[in-house]
Amino acid sequence: MNPEHLDTQFSKIYEVAQHAKNLGVAHLTSNEESYNGREITINQRKHVNFSSCSYLGLALDQRVIEGAIDGVKRFGTSFPTSRSFLTLGYLETLENKLEALFGHSCIVTTSTSLAHAAFLPLFINSKDVFIADHQVHTSVGVASEILRAKGCHRDIVRHNDVDKLEEKIITHSKSHRNIWFLADGIYSMYGDKAPLAELRRLLDTYENFHVYIDDAHGMSWTGSNGKGYVLSKAELHPRMVLSTSLGKAFGSIGGVLVCHNPALKHTIKACGSSFIFSSPVPPSVIGASIASADIHLSPEISALQAQLRDRINLFKNSALSVGLPILGAGDTPIFFIPSGTPQTCFELSQKMMEYGFYQSSAVFPSVPYNSAGIRLTLTNWLDLEDIEKVVKVLYEQREKVLNKEKISEQDIKKHFKGIDFNLTLA
Known part of the structure; x- marks a missing residue:
């Protein structure tokens, strides 16, 4: 071709x-x-x-590098078993550390893209509409194409235009069950921020409004314990789901979904396609991430x-x-x-x-x-x-x-x- x-x-x-x-x-x-x-x-x-x-x-931190080496030495280059059936306790060690970091239930994925693919098709269906910020990361946009294939209605709002977003919430609520907004915490190209205070107001005002936010570029460099930009500004709302990266500033690789409660975590693990069908997180990545999490949990x-x-x-x-x-x-x-x-x-x-x-x-x-x-x-x-x-x-x-x-x-x-x-x- x-x-x-x-x-x-x-x-x-x-x-x-x-x-x-x-x-x-x-x-x-x-x-x-x-x-x-x-x-x-x-x-x-x-x-x-x-x-x-x-x-x-x-x-390039030596402790993170040694963590990756330790993971390979102890568990090999991969652990090729579906997480639906068997998970390394080593991975649960990492998730426990991340839950201490974020203060919420966490589930680790091999990439942020697979985090999006696990969550979005699971909780958004043809009765809902999703609205994407014009500048939302492409990885979120690609995952949202699965939603369109399921018959979900998509809308787009100009970047960080909260007034227009609210208008769309009101309009779409007349014909759809739930309204989902897809956004970034820190936008990867311009380095500007999501209007979190305004989004919180919308969440508190409209009971059918939900937010899925990707804070990959806000992770580690800000917030207590490096929990990122979004959680440094507000508590995780019950109708907000946070995805973020264990790459970039965190220093390893992979993604994590931060959930408001353990039941949501269990549902994603049980039904998310990324957990049923894709390869699990390699031991080297788990080891590097544990080492980085320890740094995050220290002064x-x-x-x-x-x-x-x-x-x-x-x-x-x-x-x-x-x-x-x-x-x-x-x-x-x-x-x-x-x-x-x-x-x-x-x-x-x-x-x-x-x-x-x-x-x-x-x-x-x-x-x-x-x-x-x-x-x-x-x-x-x-x-x-x-x-x-x-x-x-x-x-x-x-x-x-x-x-x-x-x-x-x-x-x-x-x-x-x-x-x-x-x-x-x-």
Whole structure:
């Protein structure tokens, strides 16, 4: 099969991806024999790495690594038995630690995508409607396609538009049993946050309103014991289900569903397709996750969070001081610098790589076509000097690229309706 056989949407995705590959900013391979987190080698040249989501640096923590090794030594590379019949007690040890961390019942999955696939088709059916935030993570969107196949009605709401969401709740309640809202806690591209206080108000107001929220990018770096952004702001509502990641800042891999009560956990384990038919969590992942959970349950997690906050504040203040526009409040480890079209974004990425910095190009389909930008993620592996330098270089090179393409800040801003810029573009 050739690219010309793709439908219109995937043809456009292929075109953007191929253009990025041709320009040398995507589909790359690192040349490391070992990895230190701070630097990545591309085409035999070292680049300071602003693309990692291991925000606290735990993916290279020796205790987490030793935990993975211990899991393999004790239980082998895999335990290939359906969890419907038999579960390693080792996994229950991990879930018990996570329940101490979150304060609620937890069930671990091999990935966040499989967490979505286990829960959503189980509790949402053709009598319900689900409303997706426009920027909800693609993994949630893919799982929700199962719902559409079951005959569930889907609706979409503009990103973080609570007023419009409430209108839709009222409208759909006339013809549907339950209204489900699918959202992220911290949005992976723009680094902005779900309006949790407003969602709580809607949950308290409408008895048929439910929320499924993915806090993968809010995990570990904030909240007591690193329980994440969502639970740092509010208690888990009885009609809210939280999914989050044991990868990214947690430093292992896999997902976890946080449930309001043990009965919900049991139902998911008994009926969720991911638990009946897919492979169980590998012992290496369980061991690494147990080691990370122990760190989260210790006072050390607060020190790691403070270290990252210093880097977040430095980036934000440096950007404000030079006039580099960022989206949102600038208080998460994800910084999005708007650039407009994919072409402009790729040009800017090329320039940054020439100066020895690697970062993600956030382009279609991850964001709308004309809402592309440079996405930088901060980790504790980065030096403070790295952050000061990247802001300076990014500001200078962005100005040159926009001038070359004859694009103004206002040209860019019109494609980000409903999303707050910092004061440099207010």
